[in-house]
Amino acid sequence: MEKEYKMEEELVTISSPTGESRKGAVTIIGGGIIGLNCAYYLQKEGYEVTVIDKGDITTGCSFGNMGYFSPSHFIPLASPGIIAEGFRYMLKSSSPFYIKPRLSISLLQWAYHFFQNSNAPTVTKHAPHLNNILQLSRHLINDIRDEIGDSFLMEEKGCLMMCREQKALDHEFNLADDAEKFGLKTERLNKQQVQVLEPDVELNVTGAVLFKDDCHINPGMFMLALKNYLEKKGVMFQLNTTVTGFEKKNNKIVAVITDKARLNDKVGQGKFVCDELVLATGSWLPAVAKMMGVKLLLQPGKGYSYTYDHVEKNIRYPAILIEGRCAMTPWGHQLRIGGTMEISGINEKILPKRMKGIYDSVKSFYPDLQIDLPPTDKIWHGLRPVTPDGLPYIGRTKNLENVVIAGGHAMVGVSLAPGTGKLVSEIIKRKNTAIDMSAFRVERF
Numbered sequence: 122m123e124k125e126y127k128m129e130e131e132l133v134t135i136s137s138p139t140g141e142s143r144k145g146a147v148t149i150i151g152g153g154i155i156g157l158n159c160a161y162y163l164q165k166e167g168y169e170v171t172v173i174d175k176g177d178i179t180t181g182c183s184f185g186n187m188g189y190f191s192p193s194h195f196i197p198l199a200s201p202g203i204i205a206e207g208f209r210y211m212l213k214s215s216s217p218f219y220i221k222p223r224l225s226i227s228l229l230q231w232a233y234h235f236f237q238n239s240n241a242p243t244v245t246k247h248a249p250h251l252n253n254i255l256q257l258s259r260h261l262i263n264d265i266r267d268e269i270g271d272s273f274l275m276e277e278k279g280c281l282m283m284c285r286e287q288k289a290l291d292h293e294f295n296l297a298d299d300a301e302k303f304g305l306k307t308e309r310l311n312k313q314q315v316q317v318l319e320p321d322v323e324l325n326v327t328g329a330v331l332f333k334d335d336c337h338i339n340p341g342m343f344m345l346a347l348k349n350y351l352e353k354k355g356v357m358f359q360l361n362t363t364v365t366g367f368e369k370k371n372n373k374i375v376a377v378i379t380d381k382a383r384l385n386d387k388v389g390q391g392k393f394v395c396d397e398l399v400l401a402t403g404s405w406l407p408a409v410a411k412m413m414g415v416k417l418l419l420q421p422g423k424g425y426s427y428t429y430d431h432v433e434k435n436i437r438y439p440a441i442l443i444e445g446r447c448a449m450t451p452w453g454h455q456l457r458i459g460g461t462m463e464i465s466g467i468n469e470k471i472l473p474k475r476m477k478g479i480y481d482s483v484k485s486f487y488p489d490l491q492i493d494l495p496p497t498d499k500i501w502h503g504l505r506p507v508t509p510d511g512l513p514y515i516g517r518t519k520n521l522e523n524v525v526i527a528g529g530h531a532m533v534g535v536s537l538a539p540g541t542g543k544l545v546s547e548i549i550k551r552k553n554t555a556i557d558m559s560a561f562r563v564e565r566f
Contacts, residue, residue, distance in 0.1 A: 144168050145396030147549060148377055150364055150409060152176070154183035154340065154534055155527050156401035157347045158542030161265065163399075164354050166546050171357045171393060173379060175405075178348055178360060182403060182503030182534065185426045187448045187459055188340040189439065191280060191536045192259050192305055193332035195252040196296070197511030198462075198531050199238040217446035217478060221465035227407070228464075231418045234509030234566050247512055250560035252303045254513075255533070257555055258540035259334060265539060269350040273343035274452045280335035281315065281440040283326050283486055289443045293330045306333040321434040323489040329440075337439045339452055340535055359384060359393070367413045373523045374398050374413060397549050399525045404467060404504035406514075406528040415518050418566045419529050421467050421504035425476050426459030427495035434491065445482025456492065458483050459501075462532075467504060473497045507531045515544055515561040525549060526563045 144167045149156045152174030160170045220232075238247075266275055284290035297307040308331040310318075315329045352358065359381070368376035377398065379391040402409045404421035431454045439450045447460030460482075461475045480494050508514060508529035518524050527545050530537050540555075547554045 145549075146171070146394070147397045147399060148173065148393050148395035149399040149401055150174075150377065151399075151401035151403060151405075151528075152178040152348075152358065152360070153181055153401065153403050154344060154538045155403070155530060155541055156399070157183075157344065157351065158538040159399050159401055159527055159545045160351050160356050160542075161347060161539075162542040162546035163549065164351060164356050166550055168397075168549070169355075170351075171359060171395075172351075173359045173362050173364060173377065173393065175363045176361065178344065178358070182424070182505055183344050184341040185428075185457075185459070185501035185503050186340050186424070186535060187426070187439070187450045187457060188338045188343075189280060189448070189450070189533075189536060190259050190262050190336045190338070191332070191533065192252070192255045192303075192334045193280060193282070193300060194533050194536060195248050195255055195300070195303060197238075197244060197247050197251055198507065199235050199509065199511040200244050201239060201241050203239050217461045217475075217482075219461075219463045219465065219472075219475070221463075223466070225466075227418065228420060228466075230566075231420050231509050234418060238510040243510070247510065247560060248299075249303075250557065251512060253556040254537055254540040254544070254561075256303075257543065258537050259336070261539035261543060262336070262338075265347075269346055272346045274339040275336060276338075277336040278438060279331050279333040280337070281310075281318070281438050282330045282332065282443055283315070283324075283440045284328055284443045285326055285486065286444060287327050290328045293443060297330045297332075300332065307331065308333060318438055319436055322436055322487050325486055325488050331438075335439075337450055338535070343535075357384070362391075364409060364412070365391075368392070369413070369521075372521055374521055395523075397523050397525065399527055399545060399549075401527045403528060403534075404506045406506055406526070410526070413521060413524065415521070415524075415526075415564075417514060417526070417529075417563070418509050419514075420464050420507050422507045422531065423461065423463035423465060423468075423502055423504055424459060424532075425461050425471070425479065426457055426501045426503075427476065427479075427499060428455060428457040428501070429492055430455060432456045432490070432492060436487065436490070440486075442482055442486050445479075445486060447479045447482050449483060458492075458495075462505075462507075464507070469502075471497065471500055471502055473500070476500050505531050505534065509566055512560055513537060513541065514563045515541055515548075516558055516563045517548060518563055 146169040366378040377393040
């Protein structure tokens with residue numbers, strides 16, 4: 122870990138009507154995996170926490186993803202070669218990458234900065250910071266499991282980076298060298314060695330790298346377990362509620378304005394008073410932040426997945442199929458396949474050919490895996506929030522002293538959630554943060 126980022130030690134206290142001192146009330150906008158992990162660590166610090174979400178916390182990007190906790194993912198999305206690769210993929214209707222051409226100033230600004238960050242020197246600078254928060258999260262998920270109970274099928278067996286071509290395998294072996302410099306444990310495997318790990322299915326691969334520190338969970342079950350735990354701890358959930366604005370006083374947000382009154386409040390008119398405010402709204406982060414005068418560059422990246430309820434001869438290890446640009450996660454006889462990065466704005470449209478591309482890639486790596494093409498009406502999709510450099514926004518804003526942003530986690534939202542929650546609680550408490558936060562500053566673009 123790098124040198125700790127120093128912050129002034131200060132514990133916020135508020136006077137209650139009785140004259141007693143209490144810790145401040147924190148409102149979190151966004152009930153996805155980032156918001157719930159922020160709530161988890163803030164309630165542990167004794168804050169009064171309210172979570173506001175426009176849905177009911179049973180869908181969204183936190184539910185249909187692959188459920189990886191992946192220290193192996195220390196290379197940011199904005200990396201060398203991704204631009205050329207993206208243009209090549211855009212020529213195929215079933216490709217894993219797509220940018221919908223449209224007139225959008227925010228998209229052009231985002232694309233410009235994404236291009237500026239997709240180079241080797243920038244990745245070399247950013248990778249240690251991403252590694253720090255990934256390893257922090259990986260450590261913390263074990264603590265969370267021990268406290269709330271493992272009802273979310275956590276397995277600590279690692280993740281395979283599977284390659285069909287020797288060129289891709291050579292690249293993964295080199296990446297394993299870099300991973301070991303960060304203290305990660307890896308194992309380089311040839312075809313026969315990988316096949317030993319997967320005795321129930323035939324493999325069509327050249328080899329793989331096993332990242333032993335990675336683990337996986339069922340993300341939907343984790344979300345529900347965490348929500349149930351938080352409710353028992355007194356966290357209030359205001360669901361199916363849309364934020365419509367904010368009330369400012371000097372350089373603070375003093376209230377969140379919504380379309381619904383507080384639950385069981387016959388007098389309230391949709392106003393939630395707060396001492397501290399956390400924005401964790403995923404791909405909706407720019408729109409919500411704009412209401413309070415904060416501009417953030419971020420694009421939603423649509424991903425697809427499908428979960429098979431029963432695969433008789435299933436894979437045993439989660440795997441990322443390198444050339445196929447997709448992933449697979451087993452839970453017993455259940456199997457989820459997923460992938461794609463579709464930059465097409467916030468929309469609910471499903472492109473079945475994207476899912477077919479994922480399915481075809483899976484079958485090319487596992488030719489005898491007994492699964493059918495997912496039916497279009499059962500395909501899950503979610504929007505990943507992608508920053509121009511592939512690093513999250515975590516920290517306070519410049520002009521609003523009681524607002525903390527926690528978003529832009531791209532394809533590693535699950536992996537970064539506990540670490541983000543821990544860091545947000547430290548920022549709000551104004552104590553030293555566990556890692557250097559400089560790379561995640563909010564207004565860096």
